[in-house]
Amino acid sequence: MNDIYTVVDKLLESDLAKQPLLAPNTSSYRDDLELKLNNFITIVKTLSPQGGIIEKTLYEASSELENITKKILSALDEYLSGNAGEAYRHIADLLEMEIITRHIFKLCSSMDKYSGKNDSNSLYRVRLSEKPLFKKHDMFHIPFNSRHLVGTQRYSIAGVPCLYLGSSLYVCWHEMGSPDLNKLYLSRFGCRKKNVQYLNLAYSLKMMKPEGLDTFIDNTSEIERDLARIIFLPILIACSYKKAHSPANFNEEYIIPNLLLQWVSKKSPDISGISYLSTNTPQMKHHDININFVFPPKTYTSRKSFYCQTLSDIFELSDPVSWQLLDTVSIENKYNNIDTLISINNMHEDYIKYYHTTKFKDQENKLKKMVVKKVHN
Structure with a gap:
């Protein structure tokens, strides 16, 4: 059963829904990102092991998902400390985790x-x-x-x-x-x-919420794609912040997407590029004019x-x-x-x-x- 409605509904109750994201004036990107990632893990741990396929799989993978969030934050901390090479190693390690390699091509489009x-x-x-x-x-x-x-x-x-x-x-x-x-x-x-394949990160939680007949979609490929989208949500969150300072010579909000692109460039011969939603236009479910x-x-x-x-x-x-x-x-x-x-x-x-x-x-x-x-x- 595709129980994506149940999972997305729980996630939408948090502060993860307002994509593109922007750290409040009282916080930094790094601190706000940690708050959102911790919030995501907390919600995953409240899912039921007796639920549908997606809910059960996410619950059982909570420790792996928590490891993903830790690697994202470690990469960010290393970069901000001047260790760009070590930051990239954390992202490369993350993308070589079994849970990622098993699902990444479910997010690839032709x-x-x-x-x-x-x-x-x-x-x-x-x-x-x-x-x-x-x-x-x-x-x-x-x-x-x-x-x-x-x-x-x-x-x-x-x-x-x-x-x-x-x-x-x-x-x-x-x-x-x-x-x-x-x-x-x-x-x-x-x-x-x-x-020609590209990693499709042009989605948000709001766009994933089933509407009407979408609720009844129950084929295997849709379930696998929905599950992959939730597993990649920590990475998507880290890459979906608007820059706090414009113009600026450096934007910490760009660190993780930059490292992700480096990996695509050198370590993933089967993926030619990345698609992602603009942070400068409204993001609406049934429109695809705001994709970069x-x-x-x-x-x-x-x-x-x-x-x-x-x-x-x-x-x-x-x-x-x-x-x-x-x-x-x-x-x-x-x-x-x-x-x-x-x-x-x-x-x-x-x-x-x-x-x-x-x-x-x-x-x-x-x-x-x-x-x-x-x-x-």
């Missing part, structure tokens, strides 16, 4: 749905530029010979150019800090290879190669086009005649709800008319 075809889902990349951009290279990851331009991201590796994509132009725009639209250049990305993707480079073939050969083999993209120029193109929009009422009090959530009527969606539809091709080194 990039097949992002095939780059006109009628498929697409991924997007946005760049802010005062000068015209014409080449596909301009929209790929920062070249290896320009590592000095690599900034601090929630999921990043110091000095390592990664490829960041979004499930919508809207989330890309928010991740850029909501700049002037007329200074943006846009590209659409598609996956050109089969069975990060793909670290996997190969450095030569000094003359400025781009990761593995990533250039995986992705194809359209030529960059300015928002202004694309805005002059007109295509039929079947939603134009919809009378949409957006309440001021819930502007951001309603914007996502009626996203199909927005200018962002209109621009995405135009980008889908553009040809995508791979980047050549």
Whole structure:
């Protein structure tokens, strides 16, 4: 029996539900994280060994889950003490625990749905530029010979150019800090290879709560995926904090996601990237426009190669086009005649709800008319 409703309901009674998370002014990220992780373990220990499959499994794994939380906090403490290598070792040890290796691929998804075809889902990349951009290279990851331009991201590796994509132009725009639209250049990305896997951390407890017919889903794959999501919840919590200080040269909220990405980059050849929810947009269960993707480079073939050969083999993209120029193109929009009422009090959530009527969606539809091709080194 899929008893995910029972488990999620108990977890939602705690302070774990409000994702993205933000430490209160009276506390640090580290202390608030410890409080939330301890809260999670306390709830797990109250689950019943006579419950459904998920409840029983979590109860029996409480000591392993507690070990996961301790390793996360140890990694954080080592990093903050100046021992970055030891911090990474704690995360690597965590990800090699039997309970993690047994469930991690239940959380992996295939990039097949992002095939780059006109009628498929697409991924997007946005760049802010005062000068015209014409080449596909301009929209790929920062070249290896320009590592000095690599900034601090929630999921990043110091000095390592990664490829960041979004499930919508809207989330890309928010991740850029909501700049002037007329200074943006846009590209659409598609996956050109089969069975490219990514670790799917684009979920929250609220999104997991069953509704309607979801309550009756009882197949094995759904139960295994739901169980894996709860087992990974301590890691997800540690990676889901908004930064307390902006702008800042260092954000302790980024330590654990940075270490996780390092592991994906070097220790997990079967996982190409990570998807995660934006901390800058509302997170709604039945909408997937607020998802970010990060793909670290996997190969450095030569000094003359400025781009990761593995990533250039995986992705194809359209030529960059300015928002202004694309805005002059007109295509039929079947939603134009919809009378949409957006309440001021819930502007951001309603914007996502009626996203199909927005200018962002209109621009995405135009980008889908553009040809995508791979980047050549």
